[in-house]
Amino acid sequence: MCLVSKLLIAALVLTAGTAHASKSAVANPETKAFDKIVDDTVARYHLPGIAVGVIENGRVVYVRTAGETVAGSGQKITPQTLFKIASxxxxxxxxxxGRLVDQGKLHWDDPVTKYLPQFRMHDPWVTANMRVADLLTHSSGLPQGGGDLMLWPEPNAFTRTDIIRGLAYIKPGYSFRSKYQYDNLLYVVAGEVAAAAGGASYETLMHREVFEPLGLSRCQVGEWNRDAVGDVAQPHRRDRNGNVAIREDAEMIPAITSAPAGGIRCDLTDMLGWARNWLVPTPAQLAWLSPAQRQILQAPHMLIPVPALRRTWDRSHIMAYGYGWRMTDVDGEWNVWHTGTLTGMYSMLSLLPDRRSGFVFMINGDAGDARTVLGEVLTKHFTAPGEQHDVNWYADALERMAAQHAATTSMPDTSAQRPADAAELATWTGTYRDPWFGDISLCPNNGSVRFTAAKSPKLAGTVMRLGARYLVHWDDSGELDAWLDFHAAQNGLPVTLRMAKLDPNGDFSSDYEDLDFQHVGDCHP
Structure with missing residues (x-):
């Protein structure tokens, strides 16, 4: 986006005289309606910070920010505040x-091994037949979230080389190209394919081929300096005391392995420019990425089962995944969209191409339900303005559904858990190895037993006993606790360890169920 366009967007914003909000300056009924939607969402979900932008018929008609980059800091969210946009x-x-395809450096049907000869999936036939396009549609056979523990929690020591090597050991959850199961690892592989075809690192290519041509001047990927760039939102969790910043950035923000799948940060101004590039591309933008590639990226390539909520609220009949985009029909209109989720950071970008309209918002707090509700109300502004359902109507509906679901789930009561005694776990202590995740240790420490992961320092915690079972309670409260199920050595095979989420509905990226540890050594003093 050119500087003039950025200034026009920025001019829509009026600072509201507090540390907590800025509102669009144009006072008209539609602006007031958007303000109420944002205000109601922030109030209902106690959000620490948010940035929202709306496009109608190709024009940015609403920009709104509220809250703080860090709760209690007084540093206001602005249209230039960087958020993690995640997926x-x-x-x-x-x-x-797509740029590399336009340049003749890559073809969608090329085998992945053409660019990455070391690439292997669990099944040799799948390895040989995996195309570049297959990396992008979540239909590879990987179980949902398979291998995500090599990406998150961050920071960790897993490299993209580790991921390419580890894929061969992750057992498929279904047959190749037969169904949709969301994964992240193959987008990391796609980034490495781009690097091989483009002759530079993924980060270098992203700056050179995407950010710079589109004028996304504040989007960041790779290593950068927090203070030099400035205005960076931090993630939050919510507890009894309110919003608490977590996993705050150090001054030097490192390049991260997960970048092609979910590691870019952008501000609202650049995200609106990115959205307008898809809705009302200029001649220069059509030269940047051809209409043929644009159509391919946002065309349905893999069907997704339509959730019951979509059928009820949106009267949707079909849902699909393109290349980095989801798509569905909403109230008879075509909707192209995606969400982003990282601990303490939520985002959504939604396009209605036939209307040349859409919206984007980013939140720096626990906001799963808030994102669902805000996304629905903003969508209905376009597709069903007569329905008159507000934020609280949708929020109440979600709470009723959550209560009904909770009544039928089996999340255990952990109030009686206690630290496991090192003596009682003596049979099972030692070091264990999984072929893709690597080594962990379960070793005595001051009378209890500690779980530590060699390449993932955030996965450290105390082994607890709950009834007849063992679990690991992580030091980092943002991680999902996991069952530890030991199996005795037999028939010459070593002791084995399997893991599973305590919360059966926990985030799929905590893919403990895909781990298969074998005992490989003793603890060392």
Missing amino acids: NSKAMTTALL
Whole structure:
């Protein structure tokens, strides 16, 4: 986006005289309606910070920010505040690949091994037949979230080389190209394909081929300096005391392995420019990425089962995944969209191409339900303005559904858990190895037993006993606690360890169920 366009967007924002909000300056009924939607969402979900932008018929008609980059800091969210856009990074990765296709450096049907000869999946036939396009549609056979423990929690020591090597050991959850199961690892592989085809690192290519041509001047990927760039939102969790910043950035923000899948940060101004590039591309933008590639990226390539909520609220009949985009029909209109989720950071970008309209928002707090509700109300502004359902109507509906679901789930009561005694666990202590995750240790420490992961320092915790079972309670409260199920050595095979989430509905990226540890050594003093 050119500087003039950025200034026009910024001019829509009026600072509201507090540390907590800025509102669009144009006072008209539609602006007031958007303000109420945002205000109601912030109030209902006690959000620490948010940035929202709306496009109608190709024009930015509403920009709104509220809250703080860090709760209690007094540093206001602005349209230039950087947020983690998480999986909205995927569409930027596929646009980079589309650029390379336009340049003749890559073809969608090329085998992955043409660019990465070391690439292996669990099944040799799948390895040989995996195309570049297959990396992008979540239909590879990987179980949902398979291998995500090599990406998150961050920081960790897993490299993209580790991921490419580890894929061969992750057992498939279904047959190749037969169904949709969301994964992240293959987008990391796609980033490495781009690097091999483009002759530079993924980060270099993203800056050169995407950010710079589109004028996304504040989007960041790779290593950068927090203070030099400035205005960076931090993630939050909510507890009894309110919003608490977590996993705050150090001054030097490192390049991260997960970048092609979910590691880009952008501000609202750049995200609106990114959205307008898809809705009302200029001649220069059509030269940047051809209409043919644009159509391919946002075309349905893999069907997704339509959730009951979509059928009820949106009267949807079909849902599909393109290359880095989801798509569905909403109230008879075509909707192209994606969400982004990282601990303490939520985002959504939604396009209605036939209307040349859409919206984007980013939140720096626990906001799963808030994102669902805000996304629904903003969508209905376009597709069903007569329905008159507000934020609280949708929020109440979600709470009723959650209560009904909770009544039928089996999340255990952990109030009686206690630290396991080292003596009682003596049979099972030692070091264990999984072929893709690597080594962990379960070793005595001051009378209890500690779990530590060699390449993932955030996965450290105390082994607890709950009834007849053992679990690990992580030091980091943002991680999902996990059952530890030991199996005795037999028939010459070593002791084995399997893991599973305590919360059966926990985030799929905590893919403990895909781990298969074998005892490989003793604890060392």
